[in-house]
Structure formats: C-alpha cells, structure tokens
Amino acid sequence: MNDILFRNNNESILKKLAKRSMKSQKNYVAILAIILATLLFTSLFTIAISLQSSMQDSNMRTIGTSAHAGVKHITLDEYNALSSYSEIKEIGHSIIFGYAVGDCFNKTPTEVRWADTNYAKWTFNYPDMGRLPEKENELATSRIVLAAMGIPDEIGTQIELTYSTDNDTITNTFTLCGIWNGDSVAYRQTILLSEPYTERVVPAVHGTSDGIVTASTGYID
Incomplete structure (x- = not known):
C-alpha cells in the first residue's frame, strides 16, 4: 500500500494561511508606520507652535507691550x-x-x-x-x-x-x-x-497735541 493512512492534502490550505499571515503582518506594519508618522508630525507641530509662542512673548516683552496697537503722547x-x-x-x-x-x-x-x-x-x-x-x-x-x-x-x-x-x-x-x-x-x-x-x-494735559514730542509730563500713552 503506497498511500499513508489518513493522508491529507493540505498544501493549498497552508499556502493560503501563509499568505494571509503575511498580509496581516503587512497591515500591522502599515498601521504602525501611520501611528509613528502621526506622532512625529504632531510633535513637530507642537514644537513649532511652542517656539512661535515663545518668540512672540519674547518680542512683546522686549517692545514692552502685548497690546495690538499703541499711541504715545496724546492729550x-x-x-x-x-x-x-x-x-x-x-x-x-x-x-x-x-x-x-x-x-x-x-x-x-x-x-x-x-x-x-x-x-x-x-x-x-x-x-x-x-x-x-x-x-x-x-x-x-x-x-x-x-x-x-x-x-x-x-x-x-x-x-x-x-x-x-x-x-x-x-x-x-x-x-x-x-x-x-x-x-x-x-x-x-x-x-x-x-x-x-x-x-x-501731574494732571493730564487737555486740548490737542501738536504731534511733535517736545514734552512728556502729563501726556498719555
């Protein structure tokens, strides 16, 4: 008798399972790559925003104000x-x-x-x-x-x-x-x-300023 008892031809099934396993592993790798890329860009974005905010704060403190506009020496x-x-x-x-x-x-x-x-x-x-x-x-x-x-x-x-x-x-x-x-x-x-x-x-100056800064006391910023 040439055939092995209870012989089972499972070669095609094993190939299918192997292919599915490889595809599954590829999916995990792709998902991991997406997660890492997302974390990288999020970190870069956060660092960029933090640096911009820090530079803006430093500039405002150097200038001396955080106001959007300033007018000096008016009555x-x-x-x-x-x-x-x-x-x-x-x-x-x-x-x-x-x-x-x-x-x-x-x-x-x-x-x-x-x-x-x-x-x-x-x-x-x-x-x-x-x-x-x-x-x-x-x-x-x-x-x-x-x-x-x-x-x-x-x-x-x-x-x-x-x-x-x-x-x-x-x-x-x-x-x-x-x-x-x-x-x-x-x-x-x-x-x-x-x-x-x-x-x-030093009461505040009234009237109209001449636009030429020749005095400071009593004027408004």
Missing part, C-alpha cells in the same frame, strides 16, 4: 475721542510723570507713571504681590527696580523716590503696595504711582 481729550471708536475692543492708558533720578538708576532707567489696570497688565507691570497704587502715597514697582535701589521686596516698605518731570525735580516718600518681577530685556523699568497723587501733581 486726555484725544484719548477720550480715540476710546469712543466702536472698533476698539479694549483700551487702557497711562499718564507720564518722567524718569526716576539717582545713581541707582544709571544702569536701570526707570519711568514714573500712573496706569490703569489694562495698561499695567498689557505692559507686564501688574503686581503678582500686593496691588496697584490706590492711596495718594502708594507706589508699585518691579523687583528689578527694588534691587537697584537696594530695597527689600516687602509690601509696606517706605521708599523715598526722586523723579524729574519736564519742569521740576520732586522727592516724596511712598509706601510700597505692589510688586512684580519686571523684565531685564525691557528697554526701561517702571514705577507706578496712584491716581490721586497724579491728579494733584
């Missing part, structure tokens, strides 16, 4: 007219005093201003400790300015400040009420004083 009347435009979503302003005076400010040029909440936030001068000045003798500034003056960053500290306006040099003592980090890349630091003090010492 209060011009500011009120500008703020009435319906196209403007939000607006903020600051009144300029002048510059802080003293040897400690030679390497740390520092402007003295009053600012509303929007302006303070958009120029990165909003306190992370304490608050913006409210009472007449209050002052807020950055840790960079405090370090330059050799003053501890403690709310309630008494600070003697001398600053120059267009017409005078003034010295007063203030109580520290607000502190923020400040930016070393900024072209100047900022000291903020209160609205009551501003109205008494």
